[in-house]
Amino acid sequence: MNVKTDLLNEDLEEEIYMEKPKVFVAQGKENKVCKLVKSLYSLKQAPKQWHQKFDQAINDKMIRSTKDMLKLKFDMKDMSLADVILGIKITRTQNGLVLSQAHYVDKILEKFNQRDTIIARTLIDTSHHLSKNRGDSVAQVEYSRIIGSLMYLMSCTRPDLAYAVSMLSRYTNNLLEESTSGYVFTLGGAAISWKSSKQTVIARSIIESEFIALDKSGEEVEWLRQFVVDIPKWPKPVTAISIHCDSQSAIGRAQSTMYNGKSRHIRRIRNMIRKLLSTGVISIDYVKSKDNIVDPLTKGLSRDLVYKSSKVMGLNPLNE
Numbered sequence: 001m002n003v004k005t006d007l008l009n010e011d012l013e014e015e016i017y018m019e020k021p022k023v024f025v026a027q028g029k030e031n032k033v034c035k036l037v038k039s040l041y042s043l044k045q046a047p048k049q050w051h052q053k054f055d056q057a058i059n060d061k062m063i064r065s066t067k068d069m070l071k072l073k074f075d076m077k078d079m080s081l082a083d084v085i086l087g088i089k090i091t092r093t094q095n096g097l098v099l100s101q102a103h104y105v106d107k108i109l110e111k112f113n114q115r116d117t118i119i120a121r122t123l124i125d126t127s128h129h130l131s132k133n134r135g136d137s138v139a140q141v142e143y144s145r146i147i148g149s150l151m152y153l154m155s156c157t158r159p160d161l162a163y164a165v166s167m168l169s170r171y172t173n174n175l176l177e178e179s180t181s182g183y184v185f186t187l188g189g190a191a192i193s194w195k196s197s198k199q200t201v202i203a204r205s206i207i208e209s210e211f212i213a214l215d216k217s218g219e220e221v222e223w224l225r226q227f228v229v230d231i232p233k234w235p236k237p238v239t240a241i242s243i244h245c246d247s248q249s250a251i252g253r254a255q256s257t258m259y260n261g262k263s264r265h266i267r268r269i270r271n272m273i274r275k276l277l278s279t280g281v282i283s284i285d286y287v288k289s290k291d292n293i294v295d296p297l298t299k300g301l302s303r304d305l306v307y308k309s310s311k312v313m314g315l316n317p318l319n320e
Helices: 046-057 060-073 102-111 140-156 159-169 206-229 248-255 264-278 303-312
Strands: 017-019 033-035 088-093 096-100 180-187 190-198 241-245 282-286
Touching (some): 102 140, 140 159, 159 190, 159 303, 180 206, 190 206, 206 241, 206 248, 206 264, 206 282, 248 264, 248 282, 264 282
Parallel strands (some): 241 282
Antiparallel strands (some): 017 033, 088 096, 180 190
């Protein structure tokens, strides 16, 4: 069934104003604006408000009766709880849900004729440095397809692949950058959000590089905090989300109210971090580099260190 003008049915929770269409501007009231009482299609809140209203209108009893009615009319199969969705296999255990893409990995290897490949001990060779290709491009399309397949795997269930995929992606069009930011957020002992990408701002020191990474983490924190705020039974008020950083100098500068005028090109970043700290959105805590689980997302590490970090992220071999 199609709901006519579905996103126009919702009541707004916030006060939102809009400029009046020019054809409705009355003389002497050119500076007036409209206060919205209903949602509009261009609003970011519109889809969320619609789904919230629809969820309130539909309950379990109605869903069951609808299923029973459809079974009487058509030959249908109730799929019950999801076991595979979007290439992710879901296994239910006493300790919670286990997400796996082992079958997707097999599919990638078979697709690109790599089933007989020797298993590597590390995700990326720490002794090997990638360099720009100076010659003719070889299998450019296939290379891009492989990176795309690995990127989907990394985005869904494999944060440990983030750094390797990020580095290899930079050579799709012969790009070359050295600085890399990364973050991983965990909830209940499992990674729920992660990223590894090249920095878009030039860092002139390690501290500045850490600030850039904190800024990217802060952007994700704001979204995650709003996400948990919308969970009905989540304890309110939501406490500050803890960000672990292995640079005491960066933490000290972030928490300091003094500004000496240096590093002007990252002043906006520093101000944003200060705002998140002062409003209680985040807290920044020191963690030793050896205990920093985000390291595999910013640099190549030995097999043991990658395995240690992966365990803390909630990644486990299938046979465990």
